[in-house]
Amino acid sequence: MVPNPSLPPQPRWFVRRDIDGFFGLALDNLIQILVIVALTQGVLQFPPALVYGRILPGIALSLVVGNLYYGWLAHRQGQQQQRDDLTALPYGINTVSLFAYVFLVMLPVRLNALNGGASPDQAAELAWAAGLVACLGSGLIEVGGAWVADRLRQFTPRAALLSTLSGIALTFIAIGFLLRTYAHPLVGLVPLGVILLTYYGQVTFLIPGTRIEIPGGLLAVILGTGLAWATGLSHWDSTQFALATEPMRLYLPRPWLGSLWEQRSTLVNYLSVIVPMGLFNLVGSLQNLESATAAGDDYPAAPCLAVNGIGTLAAACFGSCFPTTIYIGHPGWKAMGARIGYSMLNGVIMGLFCLTGTIGLLAFFVPIDSGMAIVLWIGIVIVAQSFTAVPERHAPAVVMGLLPGIAGWGALIAKNALRSAGLGTPAAPFSPDLVPLFELSDTYITGAFALEQGLIFSAMILATMTVHIIDRQFGKAALWSVGAAALSWVGLLHSYQWTIADTVINLGWGTGAAWAAGYGLLALLLFYAQWQQIPPES
Incomplete structure (x- = not known):
């Protein structure tokens, strides 16, 4: 059906560029989940049943809650403003809290338990429950602070909010992935070229012999994956493949309120970690909202930050030790052309990966190097915005x-x-x-x-x-x-x-x-x- 130009534009649940946005956001979420699996099984020595049966289902629930809400909010805002170009806020696991709670809360609890004579399984159980309490504390701070954070946004200059994000984007995102690109140039440079040509050069890639356009993000992942396997960066290993497929089964989230109550003393013992992390998440999400506003998408702060905290609370109550947050990078997804569907699709797909234990299998076949150019581009957009969206x-x-x-x-x-x-x-x-x-x-x-x-x-x-x-x-x-x-x-x-x-x-x-x-x-x-x-x- 051809749109009637006399009618005001209405938001659509899915547009073609949402495919590109999905690959970028899903890759970002996938990286966090792979890090969680590696740290919990490697550093914390959690058994696979705890990681795949409790933590990942809790992560799935928290990702679905946030991504579906922010997609729905973008659609509602678009209807109210009669716009079809609003981009949903990106959402996922908070990277800084992830490392903080593993090394500053769960690891000390595990070591103390082992020193006290607990078995490895008992120590893992106590460390996991302590992580739940830390996650719960972070969520409470985020929900409580949601109603006062907008005042901070009003008297803090835009240059301050955007440049803070840019410092993180320039270093931990852009430079980190650029180093990895040049560490594996045969794999990394071609996907980077595809992304730069698509989003800066406005080049359109077509399926040969047709007029069907291939989304730049999808093409970058396909070419990067092919090059990784062709050059030997990825290779077949039957042992690793067996390990990747072993946890594959259906896992459903279940509440773990009893474990939260038993380890409630963690909230006091590790307050020095939980409070800064909660405040960090709150302020960081506020800065990301300002970044979205600077890109032309103005969202109400209080409900956005409250749902951010609710997602973290859902994670804690259903088995995940890791807070969620509004992600850095909204201007990049918007410039990419992603709108609403990329966020909702990310929540559903990543949720299914976590609930079925297929995260390891996905990582086996699709290396991070194949899609990191998308995340690198997001970092570039964020840094550029901090200079262009403020007074000279x-x-x-x-x-x-x-x-x-x-x-x-x-x-x-x-x-x-x-x-x-x-x-x-x-x-x-x-x-x-x-x-x-x-x-x-x-x-x-x-x-x-x-x-x-x-x-x-x-x-x-x-x-x-x-x-x-x-x-x-x-x-x-x-x-x-x-x-x-x-x-x-x-x-x-x-x-x-x-x-x-x-x-x-x-x-x-x-x-x-x-x-x-x-x-x-x-x-x-x-x-x-x-x-x-x-x-x-x-």
Whole structure:
């Protein structure tokens, strides 16, 4: 049926470009799920029955809840605004919380249980239940904060919100996948070329001999998969294939409220991890909403953030230890042409993979390298948006907001290098003795460690202060510096402590005194600048 041009446009549940968006978002979700399977079975030594029978069904439920809601919301908003170009908010598992809850909650609980005489299966059970409680706490913070977060959005400059995301997108997404592309150039460069040609060069790829267009994302995955198998990056291994197919059966989500209640003390014992992660998820989702607004899709903050938290609560109650969140990258999906169907299709398909134990089989045949160009492109779009969607005079503030993310990524690379060199073991633990060795090469690694802790907050604060300074609102900049001093004093910013193989956040009264004092002095300078400012002549 030909649309009537006299009628206002109406949203459609599915458009052709949703296929591209689905491949990108599903790949992102698949990566997180594969990491969860690897960490829970490798680091935490969870038995397959616990991973495939409890955790993955809980993940499935949380993904279905969020993706279907955000797809429905985009359709409703499109009807109300008489638009057919709204893109649903991307949604999935929160990567930062994933690592935090594995290494800072579940692993300590497991080790304590083993040291107390528990069997490996008993220790796994206790660690899993502790992860459920941590996930539940994060969800409660997200739901509770949903009703006040919009106020933060109103008085935080757009440059601050977008540049914070850009720092993460530039490093943990774009550079990470670019390095992998050049590590496997025979596989990675062709899919990257397809994505750049499709979305920047406006090139259309057709099935030979027909007028049927092949979506760029689908073509990139097909070519990348073919090249991976042709070059030997992927190869047949009967043992690995058997391991991938062994868990395949139907698993249905079931509530685990009893386990949550039995491990309720985790909520207090690990509050120092749960609270920062809950706040991180809340602020990060808020920034992603601002990113969507800058791309032209304005969604109501309170219900979006509340459902974000509800998805996390559903995960915890039905077996998953891992919070969900509104994803970074909405401008990329929108520029790709994805609308509503890509989100809903992602929830249904990834849910089916988790409920049937077929995640391992999918990973066996389709390597991550075949689709990483899509995610790399998303990172590029996010960084570009932070410069184009703000006033030109605020560009220096965007750069300032990028720096903590770059520093945090640098700290991660440095620590990975130390672990690769054999450090980070009980026999050779990380310690302050490493610092002078870094400084001999003019690398002040302690600054990177400091910026790594609470980087999402420090990026937002530094960018906001810079915006207010550019706009000669020195008093407002001073107030943000006072806020940074308060967060630093209690350890939510910059304060870190050494562990055997890492540097982690160090919460406590006065743990970040040095940084708090520095921000306090900066606030005094800014207040002085405001006081001595000469008012413009009338």
